[in-house]
Amino acid sequence: MITLSSDFGWPYPAAMRGVIYQQTDARVVDVTHEFPRQDVRTAAFWLREILPYFPPAVHVVVVDPGVGTDRAALAVRAGDHVLVGPDNGVLLPVARELAGDREIEIFDVEYGDPDSVTFHGRDVFAPTGAAIHESELDRFEEGETFTGTDSSVDLTFPEPDVGDDEIHGEVMVVDDFGNVITNVPGEVLADCFGEHLEVNYERVPVARTYAAVDAGEHLVTVGSHGNVELAVNQGRGDRTFGLGAGDEVSIRR
Amino acid sequence: MITLSSDFGWPYPAAMRGVIYQQTDARVVDVTHEFPRQDVRTAAFWLREILPYFPPAVHVVVVDPGVGTDRAALAVRAGDHVLVGPDNGVLLPVARELAGDREIEIFDVEYGDPDSVTFHGRDVFAPTGAAIHESELDRFEEGETFTGTDSSVDLTFPEPDVGDDEIHGEVMVVDDFGNVITNVPGEVLADCFGEHLEVNYERVPVARTYAAVDAGEHLVTVGSHGNVELAVNQGRGDRTFGLGAGDEVSIRR
Amino acid sequence: MITLSSDFGWPYPAAMRGVIYQQTDARVVDVTHEFPRQDVRTAAFWLREILPYFPPAVHVVVVDPGVGTDRAALAVRAGDHVLVGPDNGVLLPVARELAGDREIEIFDVEYGDPDSVTFHGRDVFAPTGAAIHESELDRFEEGETFTGTDSSVDLTFPEPDVGDDEIHGEVMVVDDFGNVITNVPGEVLADCFGEHLEVNYERVPVARTYAAVDAGEHLVTVGSHGNVELAVNQGRGDRTFGLGAGDEVSIRR
Numbered sequence: 001m002i003t004l005s006s007d008f009g010w011p012y013p014a015a016m017r018g019v020i021y022q023q024t025d026a027r028v029v030d031v032t033h034e035f036p037r038q039d040v041r042t043a044a045f046w047l048r049e050i051l052p053y054f055p056p057a058v059h060v061v062v063v064d065p066g067v068g069t070d071r072a073a074l075a076v077r078a079g080d081h082v083l084v085g086p087d088n089g090v091l092l093p094v095a096r097e098l099a100g101d102r103e104i105e106i107f108d109v110e111y112g113d114p115d116s117v118t119f120h121g122r123d124v125f126a127p128t129g130a131a132i133h134e135s136e137l138d139r140f141e142e143g144e145t146f147t148g149t150d151s152s153v154d155l156t157f158p159e160p161d162v163g164d165d166e167i168h169g170e171v172m173v174v175d176d177f178g179n180v181i182t183n184v185p186g187e188v189l190a191d192c193f194g195e196h197l198e199v200n201y202e203r204v205p206v207a208r209t210y211a212a213v214d215a216g217e218h219l220v221t222v223g224s225h226g227n228v229e230l231a232v233n234q235g236r237g238d239r240t241f242g243l244g245a246g247d248e249v250s251i252r253r
Numbered sequence: 254m255i256t257l258s259s260d261f262g263w264p265y266p267a268a269m270r271g272v273i274y275q276q277t278d279a280r281v282v283d284v285t286h287e288f289p290r291q292d293v294r295t296a297a298f299w300l301r302e303i304l305p306y307f308p309p310a311v312h313v314v315v316v317d318p319g320v321g322t323d324r325a326a327l328a329v330r331a332g333d334h335v336l337v338g339p340d341n342g343v344l345l346p347v348a349r350e351l352a353g354d355r356e357i358e359i360f361d362v363e364y365g366d367p368d369s370v371t372f373h374g375r376d377v378f379a380p381t382g383a384a385i386h387e388s389e390l391d392r393f394e395e396g397e398t399f400t401g402t403d404s405s406v407d408l409t410f411p412e413p414d415v416g417d418d419e420i421h422g423e424v425m426v427v428d429d430f431g432n433v434i435t436n437v438p439g440e441v442l443a444d445c446f447g448e449h450l451e452v453n454y455e456r457v458p459v460a461r462t463y464a465a466v467d468a469g470e471h472l473v474t475v476g477s478h479g480n481v482e483l484a485v486n487q488g489r490g491d492r493t494f495g496l497g498a499g500d501e502v503s504i505r506r
Numbered sequence: 507m508i509t510l511s512s513d514f515g516w517p518y519p520a521a522m523r524g525v526i527y528q529q530t531d532a533r534v535v536d537v538t539h540e541f542p543r544q545d546v547r548t549a550a551f552w553l554r555e556i557l558p559y560f561p562p563a564v565h566v567v568v569v570d571p572g573v574g575t576d577r578a579a580l581a582v583r584a585g586d587h588v589l590v591g592p593d594n595g596v597l598l599p600v601a602r603e604l605a606g607d608r609e610i611e612i613f614d615v616e617y618g619d620p621d622s623v624t625f626h627g628r629d630v631f632a633p634t635g636a637a638i639h640e641s642e643l644d645r646f647e648e649g650e651t652f653t654g655t656d657s658s659v660d661l662t663f664p665e666p667d668v669g670d671d672e673i674h675g676e677v678m679v680v681d682d683f684g685n686v687i688t689n690v691p692g693e694v695l696a697d698c699f700g701e702h703l704e705v706n707y708e709r710v711p712v713a714r715t716y717a718a719v720d721a722g723e724h725l726v727t728v729g730s731h732g733n734v735e736l737a738v739n740q741g742r743g744d745r746t747f748g749l750g751a752g753d754e755v756s757i758r759r
Contacts, residue, residue, distance in 0.1 A: 003267075009682030011537060011540070012556075012681075014509075017535055034262075053267075055271070065717060067717070068715030069717045115730075118730050175265075209321030209322055209370050222369075223371055234290070256520075299517050302517075303518075307524035308527050428518075429514070429516055429518075464572050464574070476622070477624050477629070479622075
């Protein structure tokens, strides 16, 4: 199985599929092509949330503001999965999640002189992903095409500051429903369901489900990713709370 | 075959796919993930229009404003198809269509304590759909996991009032082109093609095709669903007619 | 393999898939359903860019402002590929590309009296594509259903006027990133990288990659299609240059 993730919208992902189908009969699955444009951090967050639900696969990821520059192309072995994409950090958070306690191996992909300098998704990453898939995932080896490296760009997410009375965190992403997903672990709400907390100086009910408050009312809950989430029942939390990716969130108990 | 329908946008549907691929090699097909958010009636309408074109399949449907509350999760056997989704009526109109003159069987799905209370698409409906598919559709049986029920929430669409001179109907949905789809059966236009009718007090040409009127001109026609549709050739009928889902439509002959 | 391309958005493409799956187990791949509505030229451009990356396939294309009129339905054999769609020119540019130096064969599809006059994607083109696929692509023959024709509507793209000092071209399309893709061949930039050119009376740096200029800065480059492209690093070229499809572009060296 080969998955595709990018910020391409349409129709460029179809060219990647065509290239892959020229090389392999593998099943090809779109994760999304709607990542915010050139937003490496948001893509890295969602990949870490979504890819661990997949069986072993080659995951081709293209969110690549540096396309055509001298940034490296990487193939990353992480547990039973392989990730292929640009060396800008987008692959590393999910690689750590997929690897668990196994070691991550990172390879530079030697890609010569591709047909374009502006569409490495089609000309470098898709054919590399297909080639790795054909070598049966866990057996592609260092050699002419792949060179071991330890100089890749990393990306980590900020840690929240969890005090007894006060928690300071950050908005990681806003999802397509408008739910505001923070980096604060859901456990901090464990004893508070049915009560209120102060979120950014506003009293907000703590609820297990969106529907626990009336339609249009705001709430703080634990999202499906396990983090604290600010939401509005049948509405958009980002607008009601006035929050976007990178904004600070303070919670007082 | 397993189909997926939801109001999730991106990237949550990919997690549902991953979960399914962990359980089965079945073909997985997206119907759409663009249903208007939490709009059970619109989803029910489109599912009834689209799913009957599919061969026998398990259809996983997640438009679920009550996620995490005590609303039941259902598996519905309808003819050669099985529908899986929340107990809010979204499954019933299409189930009647798929069943034809066969009886519909409705089961409560016992889903224990899922990983999240906010993403039953991933944690309840996708794995249930995959499990039913693996049991070969028509052979999943009442037992520990599935309990027969007759208390499910139903949903029906309003019937138009078709008189000899005057017809009163309602807008069911507006499609992605802006075509206004009513609940009035197309037969009422049978003898009127090439003439004009009064639609909401406006004279509108009755045409078989969009291109029968000039670009930008409005028309009333029979859509691909068999109902009366208000449209604009190469434009948006919803804007020209000023109509949206639930609005009244009166037609005078 | 069967590919699907249209301007349908959602959910109509799913009905096409259902119809196809009733007839064949072929792999079905979406190219895009986001072509601008009824925009035959833009669809023709993108199909010519994207489909040549696919292995031999049946490509079903539905951008069809004349649906239900007496416009013909075509099946076009082009090299190892077959294209199926309306007779409005949308199939011809890509057919020439796929055929290379082989002859293109064009057949009228006899489609009788389909279920709808407004959704030939579902009722004519999808079942025709599936039927051709089942006949193993290169062996469908003239006969009852297919009639050879030489009267199809053609579509060609304008040629740029490339002088020694001055080039006059046209915007072909704006892609989903906002990059402005012209009909001017990329070779005209060959000796200019690192310099500036005058584009529509404005001095613009010529760069191999988007990232060669600062974020937010404009540039002229060679896109992945091989044509001159006007872009903004991490921004939208269409807004900065004030250009859309069909607009004139003059370049002075």
